[in-house]
Amino acid sequence: MFYQLFRPILFAVDAELAHQVSLELLNQFQAFIPQKRIYQPTKVMGLNFPNPIGLAAGLDKNADFLPGLSKLGFGFIEVGTVTPRAQQGNPKPRLFRVVRHRGIINRMGFNNKGVHYLLNHLPPAPRPYLLGVNIGKNLSTNVDHALSDYQYCFEAVYPEADYISINISSPNTPGLRQLQGEQALSNLLKGISETRKRLEDQHQYSRPVALKISPDLDDNAIPSIAETLHKYSVDALIATNTTLDRLPISGHRIADQAGGLSGQPLRDRSRHILQAFHQELKDSVPIISVGGIDSPEEAKLRLQLGARLVQIYSAMIFEGPGLVSKIASGLEQ
Numbered sequence: 001m002f003y004q005l006f007r008p009i010l011f012a013v014d015a016e017l018a019h020q021v022s023l024e025l026l027n028q029f030q031a032f033i034p035q036k037r038i039y040q041p042t043k044v045m046g047l048n049f050p051n052p053i054g055l056a057a058g059l060d061k062n063a064d065f066l067p068g069l070s071k072l073g074f075g076f077i078e079v080g081t082v083t084p085r086a087q088q089g090n091p092k093p094r095l096f097r098v099v100r101h102r103g104i105i106n107r108m109g110f111n112n113k114g115v116h117y118l119l120n121h122l123p124p125a126p127r128p129y130l131l132g133v134n135i136g137k138n139l140s141t142n143v144d145h146a147l148s149d150y151q152y153c154f155e156a157v158y159p160e161a162d163y164i165s166i167n168i169s170s171p172n173t174p175g176l177r178q179l180q181g182e183q184a185l186s187n188l189l190k191g192i193s194e195t196r197k198r199l200e201d202q203h204q205y206s207r208p209v210a211l212k213i214s215p216d217l218d219d220n221a222i223p224s225i226a227e228t229l230h231k232y233s234v235d236a237l238i239a240t241n242t243t244l245d246r247l248p249i250s251g252h253r254i255a256d257q258a259g260g261l262s263g264q265p266l267r268d269r270s271r272h273i274l275q276a277f278h279q280e281l282k283d284s285v286p287i288i289s290v291g292g293i294d295s296p297e298e299a300k301l302r303l304q305l306g307a308r309l310v311q312i313y314s315a316m317i318f319e320g321p322g323l324v325s326k327i328a329s330g331l332e333q
Helices: 002-011 015-028 066-072 115-120 143-157 176-180 182-203 219-231 264-281 296-304 314-319 323-332
Strands: 042-044 047-049 053-055 076-082 095-098 103-106 130-135 163-167 209-213 236-239 260-263 287-290 309-312
Touching: 002 015, 015 066, 015 095, 053 323, 066 076, 076 115, 076 163, 103 264, 103 314, 115 143, 130 143, 143 163, 143 176, 143 182, 163 182, 176 182, 182 209, 182 219, 219 264, 236 264, 260 264, 260 314, 264 287, 264 296, 296 309, 296 323, 309 314, 309 323, 314 323
Parallel strands: 053 076, 053 309, 076 130, 130 163, 163 209, 209 236, 236 287, 287 309
Antiparallel strands: 042 047, 095 103, 103 260
């Protein structure tokens, strides 16, 4: 209720500024927020998730806001995308609300403070949620040499993350989605697999790996991606990232803004990719569904369509932080 009163003020200012202010306030007042404990345990990737509702990567890129976010009841929180070196991202403005369609356009461009900054801001385990770290490549790294960036981040976060997600699907880093091509993906996952085996031997424990894919994939690419997931023992698929398709918001005054579109306009495509991959993978690789989930009913539907876990992000901008417990209550019923 409080957020709905506060939202018109936030929506009156620049979207990125409102985003930052909201998270800062959440952190500052987190001591007064009762800890929401939502228990609907589920085991995925060999991990025991307190509940199946997660925060998607992108909201907290640098792990600056985990104290406040941890109070909201998430079963898991994914931070990042983080790169080996700090980078500014794209010029501002780069975040836009499509209010009529309850969507968001962003072209942030992996703005973050670098992997070592993030590591210094992670709270120690045990935590009341599982922690995923989403990793990517620096803009200055040629896509042909992307593996080295992913391996660097993977090794850095391995001791601290509960799972590691590989982001090759953001539309805001030029050339990144080329890594979803059959040979490029095979080379990338082969390198990640070799790094993981070395770290498993070194640390004597394993970290699950998830791959985050685009909603704009051609259906013909799905079987080969599924085969590659099996070949390199990827533990989960995150479906999906943001879309470049503007048909869902055709005619809107900012429809031509560059960047990835998320929220309700992504819903149908996200459902489709979920169903297509589940049909291919069955239950051999669990799927984390994200994109347009803004209600208990939608979360239930994603689980029925084959997802094992769900993530939210854009819907929180429109619904507020109470959405987590609202979805959890709905799933419980």
